[in-house]
Amino acid sequence: MRRRQICAIVLSFLFVALLGGLLPAGGTGLTSAWASDSPYPGIFNWPVPRIAKSAGPAIVSITNMGESISEKMVEQSSGSGVIIDAEKGYIVTNNHVVEGAQALQVGLADGRALQGRIVGRDVRSDLAVVKIDTDNLTAVPVGNSDSLEVGELVVAIGNPLGKEFARTVTHGIVSALDRTLEVDDVRLKVIQTDAAINPGNSGGGLFNSRGELIGINSAKIGLKGVEGMGFAIPVNVAKPIVQQLIAQGYVARPWLGVEGVFITEAASQYYELPQGFYIRKVSSGSPAAAAGLRRGDIITALDDNGFSSAREFSNLIAAHAVGDKINLTVFRKGQQITLEAALTQLPR
Structure with missing residues (x-):
């Protein structure tokens, strides 16, 4: 009996010794190993309190x-x-x-x-x-929202439900990138996150693991049974807009001045017309009118770039600046012509 007890003690010491060989001094070897393999350096030094x-x-x-x-x-x-x-x-x-x-x-x-x-x-x-006109303020460092990855840690800070819950901190991950959200007829390119965003959070900050601002919290889907679907405007989308707002109080957007519908592939085959943007109206005094565009024209390309929807056509225009000249490929009465238009500022 005594020999069994001695053997058990020896085996216990051997096990502890072997385990000790796996762990460096301080007993943090396993934690350090996991931390070094993490895509976020120092993740076990939980960054949320610091942020x-x-x-x-x-x-x-x-x-x-x-x-x-x-x-x-x-x-x-x-x-x-x-x-x-x-x-x-x-x-x-x-x-x-x-x-x-x-x-x-x-x-x-x-x-x-x-x-x-x-x-x-x-x-x-x-x-x-x-x-606001005062001193002793703290500003946030601005990050790069284009470098975000799905699954990355994010932290939302804001005032849900008003001042009583000021600077509430929640955390989550980037659930998706390049989402398009329509709110009150406004289409927004947004970051989707499962960090809790509630009424009052609007306008607050979304931060990456380094504490850099990467989004402006804007909305959540509040349908019954839906949880963890919050949205933020990427800071790289916000920056040029904010710069214009500070400089001139408004955002100058390019304008062509046409209204119409997109001719789909099915409609193209049925009416024997090319796919493109069919013009129903040309605004008086617009760049389109000055370029010679007419009702019934079909725009098939902008600067030799084709498009597959009216929204893509609008995006091609929006990618330009006020004052830019664009070349439009136009189908008119069975002939293809090219017209040049100088974009002006969208009327406010």
């Missing part, structure tokens, strides 16, 4: 104020915003957060409540820039 601490002070509450029946200024709605320029006091948010405001109240992380003013807003992108 919350560094980015949290740059998240503000924005209260949309309006006049009541008693002529007092009252809260109409509220949302979030992200300070992007600490020196000049610029804040990025969603257009729907500030739309219709008679006054804006901006709440800072340190408890200050300041009056904000709209520098510019853009309905099509659902983005706006607000300015």
